[in-house]
Amino acid sequence: MNTLKCTIISILALSYACSNQHDALKQTTYKTVYVDSTGGCILQPGDSFRFDMHFREKNYPVRRILRISGGTVMPSPFHRRGEELFRQFQYHIDDCIDTIHPGRKRNALVFEGENDSFDRSCWYRLRKAAIQKGRMAEISFECKASHLVYHGDGNLSLEVQIYLSKSGRHPDDLFDGPDSVVKTIIEPGNYDWKTTQTRVFIPPHTACLVFRIGGKGFSGSCYVESPQITWNGKMQRLPEFNRYDEAHESWIGENLSSKEWPVFIFRMDGKIFFEGKIFDRASDIADFEIDLPDAHPGKHTIDIILVRRAIPLSYPYQIRDIGLLEQSNREMELVHVPEYVFYDSSFAVLFEINKAHTRVAFDEKKGLVPSVKEHVYEETGLHVVRYHVSDQCREHTLIMSYNGKKVSVPLKQILVKENDNVMLSCSDDIYIARNRKVFSGYLQWYLQEGIGNAYVFRPSYQWSGSRGVDTSFYRWAAGLMKELNMHYSLMVEGRSMAEKDINPPDGIIRSSFYMGRQAHENDGAFYYWGHFRYIGLFTDLFAQLRPYGGIFARTRVKYTDKGNFVYQNPYACKDMADGASTFVNNLREARGQSTRHTGPTTLFRYFFQAGYEWTGAEQMYGPEEIIMAALRGACRAYGKKDYGTHLATQWSSGPYDDSSHAERLFLSLAISYIHGATHINTEDG
Structure with missing residues (x-):
């Protein structure tokens, strides 16, 4: 067990007071616990970590939240973490391979479910040269199940997806989806190894077969060995489930990685208050929060245990620092009142109900009228009340009452002007x-x-x-x-x-x-990004599965004698006019239902030609006068009144712990406003 030797630094975040009644907004206290100067503690699977925390005494109910920052210690070559490396291990099956099952000669792939609403799958493609076409194929595989249960329409199955040869379509092209699918559902229940079989007729003009094992809406576990095919009495085994190797045709996975899902147990004073998976996001340093149980003020001992699992695999976890967040948790908490409101208009007040069936009364004053005078809120959570303010308003204080208590807050500004x-x-x-x-x-x-x-x-x-x-x-x-x-x-x-x-x-x-x-950076996919590497089955399958109108444009892989290209064929256009036409066609085909787009190039007019109704400029990268002039000009030419900016402050505004970061953020907002943007969005604001 690791024992934390720590220094506690408390930072009190003050809320403003409401008259001489209780605070309007949540009082929030952070206590940050810093680990020693070595940079944190690395837990190996099965290790635990102990430290003490002190809970302050308050004269009102408090909810407490534990915040942990750190992250999984990723194996090489993913040890540097970050979004690109995260995506590289996402399609691997490595974490769910069982290589040591007693009495078995072949590796098994383990599927574990908790009635999930998403698919867990593995995929393999059998190319044209390896297929005996025009024959009946007998396909079988070995599996065993433990408490395997199907919920609703959920199941776990083997799919044989048949792609037919078609004029103009490359044999490896999966973009259109399979022409037919034969599905064999794995038997639920508890059983030792058994054979599951199916028969599939392979049409004479088959281009390729894709085998998919997986499903959703199941709970329990199932061990599956890779299938074998018998053609006319001759057996052909599909490759065994092994670690991903790009140099060979490998099985690829969907939601079979455990690197980003460490399993923890949390105890306070010896009692477990949390046990389960925690998501470790694709950041250099990640964090997560856990609700603490109700407890008396004073010292409490916390244990963090990193659970060791054989399958799926477990990885070490680095704890960098630990924080305690305390929030007031009264029956009703006033969350937000706008800083300014407009005369002769309505505005919204957000509040939180923390006890069901709480009755709240809203005072009405001349010129300041709530949408409801009194209401019993049956459900906990966030709620909204609207007020209308007129030029007859003289008393600028909102008053809300519950259970004999009053909450009041003054309106800071009431503006006599049009909303911009x-x-x-x-x-x-x-x-x-x-x-x-x-x-x-x-x-x-x-x-x-x-x-x-x-x-x-x-x-x-x-x-x-x-x-x-x-x-x-x-x-x-x-x-x-x-x-x-x-x-x-x-x-x-x-x-x-x-x-x-x-x-x-x-x-x-x-x-x-x-x-x-809103789509984003499709000008990157079809114009300025460097070419994404073609990675065989993963690239072909992902082209089919990713959504239309997103950041990674959904488009068919371009197969050429000079290489396979994920988004655009750099050899296809003969001149600038052809390039512009191709660009617009690519945008149109990938747009889907998206009506808005943001990106950093000056190619805004082409997005209007492709059917977009609104465009915005991604800023922080280039000469803003030129980019914004191109945006305004395109909008005027195509009769568009509104346009916006997308401020990539996380990419181009470091260091983030320096006061100059705030200055750059303000400048990015101010420049967007000066240039007439009507929707200004910050990315990592």
């Missing part, structure tokens, strides 16, 4: 997991700190661990935006196979405040 309708947002949503609790905490911070008056949804696996679409979450979150009168957009993501289904459909989030789907 400039929207400011931040797409740090990319780091926020798709659940109400985490999102609520982020939105509270977002509004309290004055980050923006608009919002950008940007779902991500590599930075927040989100997979699939939780429709109930998005309906709730979009509803909250509508109540807050906050305009919002969706930046479409899809940088790995895990993100293939991560973006919600417009129908779930559409409202009068929804600005639409």
Whole structure:
């Protein structure tokens, strides 16, 4: 066991007071515990880490959250961490291979599920030369199951995907999806090794076969050995499940990596209060938070145990520092009142209910009228009340009452002017997991700190661990935006196979405040990025699975005698006019339902030609006068009134712990405003 020798430094973040009643906003206290000067503690799987924390005594209820920063100690060649390396191990099956199963001669691949809403799969392609066409193929594989249960439509299966030869389509091209699929469901239950068999007729004009083993909506575990095919009495084995080797045809995986999912046990004073997986995001240094149980003030001992697993594999974890966040947790907490409001308009007040069935009364004053005078809030969580303010308003203090207590806060400014309708947002949503609790905490911070008056949804696996679409979450979150009168957009993501289904459909989030789907840097894919390496089956399959209208443009791989190109064929265009036409066609084909685009080039007019309705300039990289002039000119030429900027402050505004970073951030916002941008978004603001 490692024992933490630490120095505790407390930083009190003060909220403003409301008259002589209780604080309007959450009181927040950080206690940061710094480990010794060696740079942290590295836990090996099975190790534990112990330290003491002191909980302050408060005269109101408090919720406490433990924050850990650090990250998995990745094996070489991924040890430098970061998003590009993260994506490189995402399609490997290495972590789920069982090489030592008693009595077995072949490696097995282990599928473990918890009724997940996303697929766990492995894939292998059998090319044309290895296929006996026009014959019946008998396919079999060995498997064993432990508590394997299917939920709803969920299952685990073998799919034989048949791709036919077609004029103009390369034999390796998987972009259009299979022409037919034969699916064999693995038997659920508990059983030792048994053979599962199926028969598949292989058409004479078959281009390739893709074998997929996997599924979703299952719980328990299943061990599977690679299939074998019998053609006309002769057996052919598909390659064994082995570590990924780019020099050979390897099985590739989807959601079979455990490097980013360490398993922890947390104990306080000897009692377990958390046990489970934690997502380790694709950052140089990651962090996560764990809710602490209710406890009396004073000293408490915390144990962190990194669980050791044989399959899937476990990796060491470096703890860099540990922090304690304490937040007031009264029955009702006033979260946000706008810093300024406009006469003869309405505004939204955000508050949190922490006890179900809480009755809240809202005082009405002349010229300051709430949308509801009293309401019983049956559910905990964030809620909104709207006020209308008129020029008759003389008393500028909001008063809300609950359980005999009053919360009051003055309106700082009431403006007599027209709203300039400039929207400011931040797409740090990319780091926020798709659940109400985490999102609520982020939105509270977002509004309290004055980050923006608009919002950008940007779902991500590599930075927040989100997979699939939780429709109930998005309906709730979009509803909250509508109540807050906050305009919002969706930046479409899809940088790995895990993100293939991560973006919600417009129908779930559409409202009068929804600005639409937004693609990003498709000018990179089709113009200025260096060429992405072609990596065989992974590249061909990812071209099919990634979403339209996202940052990694969905387009067919270009197969040529000079090489295979992921996005654009550099040898295809004969002159500049051909280049412009090809660029527009590429944009149009990859756009999908996206109506908005941001990127750093001056090629804005071509995006309008491709069907986009709104464009924005990604800033911090180039000469802003030239880029913004090109943006304004394109908008005028194509009759577009509004345009925006996307400020990549995380790429071009370091060092981040220097006061000059704040100056650069302010300048980027000010310059965008001066140039007439009506939607200004910061990336890592």
